[in-house]
Amino acid sequence: MVYLRPSRVVLLGLSLSASSVLGGSIQKNDLSLPADAQTNRDRVKNIFTTSYNAYKDHAFGHDDYTPISKSFTDSRNGWGASIIDAMSTMWVMDLTDDLNEAIDFASKIDFSKSNTQDNVSVFESTIRYIGGLLSTYELTGKKNQALVDKAKQLADKLSQAWVGNSDIPYGHIDFTTNSPARDSSNIAEAGTLTMEWWALSKYTNDQKYTQLAEKSARQPVIDISCMLTGLPGQGIDPSTGNPVGGYVTWGGGSDSYFEYLIKYPRLTNTDDDFWTDMWSTAVDSSIKTLLSVSDVGNHLYLAxxxxxxxxxxxxxxxxxxxxGNWIMGGKLTNNETIVNYGLELVEGCWNTYSSTATGIGPESFAWKSSGPDGDYTGGSTPSAAQEAFYAQHGFYPTSSFYILRPEVLESNFYAWRATGDTKYLDRAAQAISSFEKYLKVDEGFAGLTNVDDNSANATKVDDMESFWFAEVLKYLYLTFDDPSHVSLDEYVFNTEAHPFQAPSAKEKYGTGVTPSSAPQQPEQSSTPTVSDVGPAATTSPMPSSLGLGGLGIRDAVKLFRKDLW
Incomplete structure (x- = not known):
């Protein structure tokens, strides 16, 4: 095993500048909303109030509402996750009465014990409960001290997940015995604590929370067998800090580790370049290795x-x-190449929505690309129906359900705020219509078992998890809201979409990465190994969309792939 700090890595897809670069603003200046923005904003607000009133009627105080059976579940230890997750959205939507009721409820939660028999997730409790409590504390003028006190009570219990000299916490704790479940973890669980625990240190004047979270996020190492610089494997052993397996993904189990590498330095304005450089290295390695263009439809995805x-x-x-993360980070580091890749990835993900019968995307999907192993997914051979779907749409669903997830609409929101292109507003409006038509039930909104089934008797998922309130409806609402309200240049969202107030941006973030001035072809015919990468390594930059005889990003990716083969 070898751990390489980004300062020793030659970036493969981007050129490393010896001089500093000015940090860029994330939002486009002078954004203007069309006349129908108010109508769409009101539609989203109505979905929220309809959903939350149903929750209050049938599940108040519990974690999640089950809208078909009109009952509840307690998937997050029975502390009222939907209430805490909804608070920052209530503030955004100016739902004062509901917010005051929620704050009163939150101030009385006893986080010293679980209300269920389940172990407590350090990750989930951090992003939902601690994140929701501290974000609401800030948004409401820092006057509800009980919210900080409750966040501290929970964090003090969770801090027992760090055992001995280990830098990484175990993922779950038994709150009855105050002992962790000693099992493996993943880099998302290890690396998605920094924003929330830093904020807790700020409001308690106790740096131990920041210290615990930072050492956990710094620890993930690179498995030398993977050869993907800056992209640690998904699994990790808290007892040793070593990788478990070599699976690399920007999906579940890894996702918010990469997300926080760029969000944390923006929130804190730390002088430590480690975070931004690690993010830039991960993006660069992903551009070189993981970007993939479907051989039908020319859609850009990240494999x-x-x-x-x-x-x-x-x-x-x-x-x-x-x-959305690449758009944010590219803007922050003044790197339009990364921004453009991010925008193309938004297009690919939106294709998974626009291609289905309901206009809503599936849980997971696959595609094919030209070149060696272009149809390899690691799973089953696609069925005849999947092949037919792929031939028409350039991807095929592998899990067709939708459980009210936010990520596609989250990235759509970032794309709108960064570019001002009204196509992103049109897409958000289409999503609202799909939700109203296909997710609405008698009392509330429910997920779908098959997003490509738009029949009247299509089966729904009897669950309305708390991120429906925290993320989906917040991002949709803000897409149609005044761009100066919760500006991306003034707030940083945690992975549960709870906004935290950020200071004015620094002049630069990281050591200074800029797009290539001229495209070049790689000198090597294969990806360099970890041992090849170091101060003396020489690699050529990835072709950018600026040049190549007018080729766009997707064509450039295919050309680069062909050269590697």
């Missing part, structure tokens, strides 16, 4: 990489946050 060192042509709704 996975398995322990057999093969590209898996698979994607997921969860992973579709990457478009």
């Amino acid at each position: 996975d990489y398995d322990s057999s060192r093969r590209i898996r042509h698979v994607g997921s709704h969860l992973a579709c946050f990457y478009g």
Whole structure:
């Protein structure tokens, strides 16, 4: 095993500048909304109030509402996850009465014990409960001290997940015995604590929370067998800090680790370049290795990489946050090449929505690309129906359900705020219509078992999890809201879409990465191994969309792939 700090890595897809670059603003200046924005904003607000009123009537105080059976589940230890997750959205939508009721409820939660027999997830409790409590504390003028006190009570219990000298916490704790479940974890669980625990340190004046979260996020190492610089494997052993397997993905189990590498330095304005450089290295390695263009429809996706060192042509709704993340990070580092790749990835993920009968995307999907192993997914051979779907749409669903996930609409929101292109507003409006038509039930909104079934008797999923309130409806609402309200240049969203106030941007983030001035072809015919990468390594930059005889990003990716083969 070898751990390489980004400062020792030659970036493969981008050129490394010796001088600093100015950090860019994320939002486009002078964004203007069309006349129908108010109508669409009101439609989203109505979906929220309809959903939340149904939750209040049948499940208040519990974690999740089951809209078909009109009952509840307690998937997050019975502390009222939907209430805490909804609070920052209530503030955004100016739902004062509901917000005051929610704050009163939150101030009385006893986080010293679980209300269920389940172990407590450090990751889920951090992003939903601690994130929701501290974000609401900020948004409401920092006057509800009980919200900080409750976040501290929970974090103090969760801190027992760090055992001995281990830098990484175990993923779950038994709150009855105050002992962790000693099992393996993943880099998302290890690396998605920094924003929330830093905010807790800020409001308690106790740096131990930041120290715990930072050492956990710094620890993921690179499995030398993977050869993907800056892209640690998904699994990790908290007892040693070593990788478990070599599976690389921007999807579940890894996703928010990469997300926070760029969000944390923006929130804190830290002088430590580690975070931004690690993110830039991960993006660069992904551009070189994981970007993939479907051989039908020319859609750009981000593939996975398995322990057999093969590209898996698979994607997921969860992973579709990457478009918005690359747009944000590219803007922040003043790197339009990354921004353009992010925008193209947004297009690919939106294709998974626009291609289905309901206009809503599936949980997971696959595609084919030209070249060696172009149809490899690591799973079953596609059925005749999947082949037919692929021939028409350039991807095929591998899991067709939708459980009210936000990521595609999240990235669509970033694309709108960064470009001002009204096509992103049109897409958000289409999503609202699909939700109203296909998700609405008697009391509330439910997921779908098959997004390509638009029949009247299509089967629905009896669950309305808390991120419906925290993420989906917040991102949709803000897409049609005044862009100066919760500006991306003034707030940073945690992975549960709870906004945290950010200071004015620094002049630069990271050591300074800029797009290539002229496209070049790689000198090597294969990806360099980890041992090849270091101060003396020489690699050529990835072709950018600026040049190549007018070729766009997707054609450039295919040309680069062909050269590697």
